[in-house]
Amino acid sequence: MQVLKGKRLFYEANCIGCHRPKFVTRRDSISEEQSFQLIWPYTDLLLHDMGEGLADDRPEGMASGREWRTPPLWGIGLTEMVSGHTLFLHDGRARNLLEAILWHGGEAEAAKQCVVDMTKEERAALLAFLNSL
Numbered sequence: 001m002q003v004l005k006g007k008r009l010f011y012e013a014n015c016i017g018c019h020r021p022k023f024v025t026r027r028d029s030i031s032e033e034q035s036f037q038l039i040w041p042y043t044d045l046l047l048h049d050m051g052e053g054l055a056d057d058r059p060e061g062m063a064s065g066r067e068w069r070t071p072p073l074w075g076i077g078l079t080e081m082v083s084g085h086t087l088f089l090h091d092g093r094a095r096n097l098l099e100a101i102l103w104h105g106g107e108a109e110a111a112k113q114c115v116v117d118m119t120k121e122e123r124a125a126l127l128a129f130l131n132s133l
């Protein structure tokens, strides 16, 4: 129940604007197992301006110093078990998922603000959903 409520909040806060839930892989992939598969990566694989707070002012390739690629969220609940830590964002500055969300700015400012405005129960539900991915 809590996870489903968190899922609804994830959609309502428009996290899906960047963390796009699902894709179907191309039909003509070189390996048959990978072709025409429904996958749930929760990313649009695109660069976004994430604001001053996350900027490193070091342009790289096509990305300005404020732009980062949306990381996939699938499996994010297993980070501690697999990697032995729960550090997130491009430089590992966030010590947990909530901190990672609260660092969002720029194009993600409105989505971040939705989380700031949530009740404690709603935030807990959102985190339960993320940990279920």
Ligand code: HEC
Pocket (backbone or CB within 6 Å): 010, 013, 014, 015, 016, 017, 018, 019, 047, 048, 050, 054, 068, 069, 070, 071, 072, 073, 076, 087, 088, 089, 090, 091, 097, 100, 101, 104, 107, 108, 111, 112, 114, 115, 130
């Ligand atoms: C405008 C696009 C955008 C929106 C909207 C957005 N995100 Fe993100 N998200 C990103 C980008 C880009 C990063 C990587 C930033 C970095 O590495 O500094 C990120 C990182 C994260 C991370 C850390 C993942 C990791 O592996 O380090 C979490 C968790 C996350 N977002 C959750 C959310 C949630 C929950 C919402 C909705 C409240 C949301 N995001 C809305 C683009 C977005």
